[in-house]
Amino acid sequence: MATGRVKIRYYTTSGRQETIKLETRTKYLDLSNRKIVSIDLSPLQYCSGIRRIDLNGNSLGMQTQPETGTKDIEDERTKMETHLSGA
Numbered sequence: 001m002a003t004g005r006v007k008i009r010y011y012t013t014s015g016r017q018e019t020i021k022l023e024t025r026t027k028y029l030d031l032s033n034r035k036i037v038s039i040d041l042s043p044l045q046y047c048s049g050i051r052r053i054d055l056n057g058n059s060l061g062m063q064t065q066p067e068t069g070t071k072d073i074e075d076e077r078t079k080m081e082t083h084l085s086g087a
Contacts, residue, residue, distance in 0.1 A: 006046050010039035013059055025049045033057035 011017055012035040027049050031039070036058040044050055058072065068077040 004046065006043035008039065008041065008043055010034070010036045013037055022047070028052045028054075030054045031058070036060060 004023050006024060007019050007021050008029075008031075009017060009019050010031070014035070018034070020031075024047050026047055029044075029050060029052070032054045033056070036055065037060065039060065041053070042082075044053075
C-alpha cells in the first residue's frame with residue numbers, strides 16, 4: 001500500500017509561518033512547545049492512522065466554524081478524544 005504525505009501549516013508567536021510534512025500513516029503527532037498560535041489541522045483528515053496529537057505548551061485559542069455556532073469546549077474535546085481513540 002502506498003503512503004502519502006500531508007503538510008500541516010501553523011503560525012508562531014513571532015508571526016512566522018512553519019510547515020511540517022508527515023506521512024498519512026502517522027500515529028502520533030508531537031507539536032508541543034513550538035509557540036503555535038494558529039494551526040490548520042484539516043489535512044489530518046487524510047491521516048487515517050492518527051491516534052494522538054500533542055499541542056501542549058503552545059498559545060492556541062479555540063475557534064468554531066460559523067455554521068456550527070458556539071459549542072461547549074468540553075463537549076468538543078470529548079468528541080475529539082472519542083474520534084481519535086476510534087470509539
